[in-house]
Amino acid sequence: MTRVHIIGTGGTIASRSGQAGAGAEGMGHVDGSVASDTIGDLVASSPAAAAHEALQVTTEDVMTLGSYRLGLPEILEITAAALTRAAETAVDGVVVTHGTDTLEETAFLVDLVNGTDTTVVFTGAQRAADQPDSDGPRNLRQALTVAADPRFRGMGALIAFDGRVQTARGARKAHTTASQPFDGGATVGLFRNDELDLVARPARPRALALPGPGFGTTRVDVITAYPGSSPDALRHAAQSGAAGAVLAGTGVGNAGPGHADAVADLVSSGIPVVLSTRVPSGPMVPIYGNGGGVDLIAAGAVSAGHLNPFQARILAAALLSGNPSTTEFTTLFSELR
Numbered sequence: 001m002t003r004v005h006i007i008g009t010g011g012t013i014a015s016r017s018g019q020a021g022a023g024a025e026g027m028g029h030v031d032g033s034v035a036s037d038t039i040g041d042l043v044a045s046s047p048a049a050a051a052h053e054a055l056q057v058t059t060e061d062v063m064t065l066g067s068y069r070l071g072l073p074e075i076l077e078i079t080a081a082a083l084t085r086a087a088e089t090a091v092d093g094v095v096v097t098h099g100t101d102t103l104e105e106t107a108f109l110v111d112l113v114n115g116t117d118t119t120v121v122f123t124g125a126q127r128a129a130d131q132p133d134s135d136g137p138r139n140l141r142q143a144l145t146v147a148a149d150p151r152f153r154g155m156g157a158l159i160a161f162d163g164r165v166q167t168a169r170g171a172r173k174a175h176t177t178a179s180q181p182f183d184g185g186a187t188v189g190l191f192r193n194d195e196l197d198l199v200a201r202p203a204r205p206r207a208l209a210l211p212g213p214g215f216g217t218t219r220v221d222v223i224t225a226y227p228g229s230s231p232d233a234l235r236h237a238a239q240s241g242a243a244g245a246v247l248a249g250t251g252v253g254n255a256g257p258g259h260a261d262a263v264a265d266l267v268s269s270g271i272p273v274v275l276s277t278r279v280p281s282g283p284m285v286p287i288y289g290n291g292g293g294v295d296l297i298a299a300g301a302v303s304a305g306h307l308n309p310f311q312a313r314i315l316a317a318a319l320l321s322g323n324p325s326t327t328e329f330t331t332l333f334s335e336l337r
């Protein structure tokens, strides 16, 4: 019998309104939704998940948090749990239920380190578990279908959401409330009602080793360029303890006056700067001088390629937690981006 293991982490799919604890931070949130359901609750209350009678489903809660509360230690904890289960020979597929706010970060770390043939399928919901028409049960059912399907093995980490199955790499939450919040990854599968079509296979780089606990405290700041932005933000990041920085440039990866000098300052003091773009889609491409991307790369920045700033940050933190030299960092980042 096909076995799928589900890891619960919280998010809207596990949230209910008006729970005790809403407003616990004393910020006047009287009826804020709070992640509270265990994955066992979700499976038990979901006829959709129960409909998978042909599957042996096992569950585990790693945490029950809105994903906006996660830091790197929690992302590492979820990743380690997913990788442990993926490596078990008795497990055919792994599903992770996760808040959508930062799902792209956790799923990308899992994708980077998953060298097993067992795919880890992330899903969640945009409407809380106690709302009418919550999308959680349908998304969970579809994620189970993907995780159990042998055609989708060896794909690292995927996101199954609202009828679409896409790679974690490249994914980005692109809509705050729409039932399909994600954009950016490559589409590998599409649901026709309950039928799942395989439409593409992703190309993946070699797997990175799971970072050690130092990942949790490796600070990589994301700094955005905009008209009039101060290059001092980069220097401040370095002075206040960042081990690296990601510059989300304008356009193909540019920044205004002074940023190239700031990049050179950081890189010369051993703090790598990755150059990405604040534009939602498309790669960083060095085209412009006069402080643009050509000059930022010449100053020592490493191109993020197709990675958005937040996934670039995850790869940078994973590499920096292993204390590479600047040259090693550049080589590894360029290989795995």
Ligand SMILES: NC(=O)C[C@H](N)C(=O)O
Pocket: 010, 011, 012, 013, 065, 066, 067, 068, 098, 099, 100, 101, 102, 124, 125, 126, 127
């Ligand atoms: N739709 C969601 O899951 C959003 C939620 N705020 C979270 O990331 O936990």
